Amino acid sequence: MTLHSSIDRVTDRIRERSRNTRDSYLKKIARAAEDGPRRAHLSCGNQAHAYAAMDDKDDMATTRKPNIGIVTAYNDMLSAHQPYERFPDLIRRAGHAAGATVQVAGGVPAMCDGVTQGRPGMELSLFSRDVIALAAGVALSHDCFDSALYLGVCDKIVPGLVIAAATFGHVPAVFIPAGPMPSGLPNDEKSKVRQQFAAGEVGRDALMAAEMASYHSPGTCTFYGTANSNQMLMEFMGLHLPGSSFVNPNTPLREALTVAGVERAAAITRLGNDYLPAGDVLDEKAFVNGIVGLMATGGSTNLVMHLPAMARAAGVLLDIEDFHDISESVPLMARVYPNGLADVNHFHAAGGLGYMIGQLLEAGLMHQDVKTINGTGMDGYTAEPRLDGERIRWEAGSTDTLNDRILRPVSDPFARTGGLKQLDGNLGRGVIKISAVAEERHVIEAKARIFSDQEQVKTAFRAGEFTEDTIVVVRFQGPRANGMPELHSLTPTLAVLQDRGLKVALVTDGRMSGASGKVPAAIHISPEASTGGPLARVRDGDLIRLDATMGTIDCLAEDFDTRKPVAFDPASSSEGMGREMFAAFRAVAGPATEGAGVVV
Numbered sequence: 001m002t003l004h005s006s007i008d009r010v011t012d013r014i015r016e017r018s019r020n021t022r023d024s025y026l027k028k029i030a031r032a033a034e035d036g037p038r039r040a041h042l043s044c045g046n047q048a049h050a051y052a053a054m055d056d057k058d059d060m061a062t063t064r065k066p067n068i069g070i071v072t073a074y075n076d077m078l079s080a081h082q083p084y085e086r087f088p089d090l091i092r093r094a095g096h097a098a099g100a101t102v103q104v105a106g107g108v109p110a111m112c113d114g115v116t117q118g119r120p121g122m123e124l125s126l127f128s129r130d131v132i133a134l135a136a137g138v139a140l141s142h143d144c145f146d147s148a149l150y151l152g153v154c155d156k157i158v159p160g161l162v163i164a165a166a167t168f169g170h171v172p173a174v175f176i177p178a179g180p181m182p183s184g185l186p187n188d189e190k191s192k193v194r195q196q197f198a199a200g201e202v203g204r205d206a207l208m209a210a211e212m213a214s215y216h217s218p219g220t221c222t223f224y225g226t227a228n229s230n231q232m233l234m235e236f237m238g239l240h241l242p243g244s245s246f247v248n249p250n251t252p253l254r255e256a257l258t259v260a261g262v263e264r265a266a267a268i269t270r271l272g273n274d275y276l277p278a279g280d281v282l283d284e285k286a287f288v289n290g291i292v293g294l295m296a297t298g299g300s301t302n303l304v305m306h307l308p309a310m311a312r313a314a315g316v317l318l319d320i321e322d323f324h325d326i327s328e329s330v331p332l333m334a335r336v337y338p339n340g341l342a343d344v345n346h347f348h349a350a351g352g353l354g355y356m357i358g359q360l361l362e363a364g365l366m367h368q369d370v371k372t373i374n375g376t377g378m379d380g381y382t383a384e385p386r387l388d389g390e391r392i393r394w395e396a397g398s399t400d401t402l403n404d405r406i407l408r409p410v411s412d413p414f415a416r417t418g419g420l421k422q423l424d425g426n427l428g429r430g431v432i433k434i435s436a437v438a439e440e441r442h443v444i445e446a447k448a449r450i451f452s453d454q455e456q457v458k459t460a461f462r463a464g465e466f467t468e469d470t471i472v473v474v475r476f477q478g479p480r481a482n483g484m485p486e487l488h489s490l491t492p493t494l495a496v497l498q499d500r501g502l503k504v505a506l507v508t509d510g511r512m513s514g515a516s517g518k519v520p521a522a523i524h525i526s527p528e529a530s531t532g533g534p535l536a537r538v539r540d541g542d543l544i545r546l547d548a549t550m551g552t553i554d555c556l557a558e559d560f561d562t563r564k565p566v567a568f569d570p571a572s573s574s575e576g577m578g579r580e581m582f583a584a585f586r587a588v589a590g591p592a593t594e595g596a597g598v599v600v
């Protein structure tokens with residue numbers, strides 16, 4: 001199918017913007033690859049240390065068996081990562097059966113944003129992405145690996161691992177998912193109980209029961225937030241095996257898919273005939289395909305920050321304009337919570353990513369001619385894995401949606417565009433996701449109420465201070481202020497005001513969760529207030545106009561441009577809960593519109 005002109009144009013624009021950085025990057029990984037098999041450069045002492053604890057040390061010392069390094073984000077804190085506990089044993093067995101040796105190269109930290117949501121720890125969340133990249137770099141710096149398996153699912157973990165995989169782009173990379181937890185209490189019912197609690201209609205016992213019924217077992221939370229957006233990305237970008245993202249953990253099919261991933265990692269090393277360095281997969285087309293998937297599925301706004309950071313590690317330069325233009329050309333094909341009532345298990349059962357990829361390829365809205373760990377070409381990702389004994393048999397996936405309330409064809413989408421808009425105006429640049437926002441709330445002009453943290457908003461709400469349409473401005477939430485936390489715990493409060501008939505919107509230099517939904521939120525506003533950005537000049541009572549249709553965000557006060565910015569007080573975010581250790585990160589973090597990078 002002919003590539004859609006807008007996808008072609010955006011790809012060319014990215015390729016042109018990235019020409020020098022991508023060329024330098026490709027030369028760097030080619031030089032690293034020329035060194036040949038990794039262990040050949042280690043001294044006898046280096047090798048002896050590396051092999052000392054291994055049962056298959058003789059194979060490692062005397063054969064040319066490929067050595068696979070595992071970088072794992074296992075811990076018990078993220079329900080999504082808990083299943084990884086036993087993956088290394090399975091991977092070792094599968095690796096030996098595939099004629100390879102296997103080592104756990106190292107672990108990386110992983111923060112559960114659900115545990116830290118609304119808590120001081122959330123101020124370390126975004127920076128943890130770059131800490132994960134650094135930790136993965138430490139693991140891979142042992143330089144013993146002919147390919148690497150990356151075990152990670154959630155918000156900053158996949159982005160941090162991709163930054164490392166791109167940085168070590170001469171090493172082939174396979175990402176291994178763990179899968180979503182089985183469906184529990186539907187996400188919208190959980191959210192209703194939260195709103196009832198916020199409004200004082202139910203007690204904490206009812207809230208706790210709802211939360212525990214929703215988040216109830218190992219596996220990724222079932223809403224379509226950042227974690228599951230990451231899983232979608234890994235398939236759309238060719239780093240997962242086809243159809244592997246949303247298979248539940250601790251099932252025979254999940255285990256067989258992990259084995260198949262190990263076999264691919266053993267097959268694509270430089271020791272064989274199908275060498276596939278990670279840097280060759282992570283090219284301009286792969287990132288465009290990832291952004292297409294983000295728009296078609298209504299994915300998390302956090303990826304508007306993470307993708308530019310991931311891409312820059314591979315020499316590819318993305319801009320908000322690329323997201324905006326792709327969103328304008330790609331229809332919203334899926335309704336998964338918070339953009340609908342279904343969860344990712346229902347989405348997968350309705351045809352899932354394979355159906356979407358088939359539709360988007362047929363419409364010319366994706367690049368087909370890409371390198372993937374499954375072989376060349378995205379059309380391989382329309383297949384579905386089926387168990388054949390203990391092995392995987394790939395079958396043609398569904399070419400029809402199996403539930404048009406969850407998944408629709410390109411020809412009859414839920415919305416003509418992906419619902420992510422760039423914003424620009426005298427308040428700065430930012431983004432707004434409108435796929436979960438009712439159309440009558442896409443434009444709002446109202447007086448501003450200014451806050452410098454989310455708890456102040458909840459205090460004002462409990463005091464009954466919100467009695468008219470309001471633009472809630474929460475500033476000093478950018479990466480250089482306090483690490484740019486998610487302000488998702490405001491969602492129930494703002495949703496209650498909206499349900500009471502008020503028009504409300506959030507405007508912030510912070511960010512929201514991928515699980516945030518129906519309240520319009522202008523986020524990632526840059527330059528951030530703590531560096532003197534325009535939000536620092538807004539005052540209580542100023543009239544602000546947020547127009548998601550036109551893509552504008554403006555303060556209408558006549559003297560706005562001549563005002564002095566209010567100064568940021570760092571005291572509130574500079575210590576406690578480990579924040580004192582991240583001062584260097586706050587000092588150097590890039591702008592949110594470029595991914596708030598520290599290491600990239």
Ligand SMILES: O=C(O)[C@H](O)[C@@H](O)[C@H](O)[C@H](O)COP(=O)(O)O
Pocket residue numbers: 112113114115117155224225226227300302486488512513514515
């Ligand atoms: O970006 C995201 O998808 C969120 O960070 C998500 O990972 C986070 O854990 C939410 O906080 C969970 O939602 P609740 O807090 O509503 O349970």
Ligand code: SF4
Pocket residue numbers: 078079080081111112113114115154155219220221225227
């Ligand atoms: S999706 Fe969010 S809440 Fe769920 S395990 Fe991952 S980080 Fe934690």
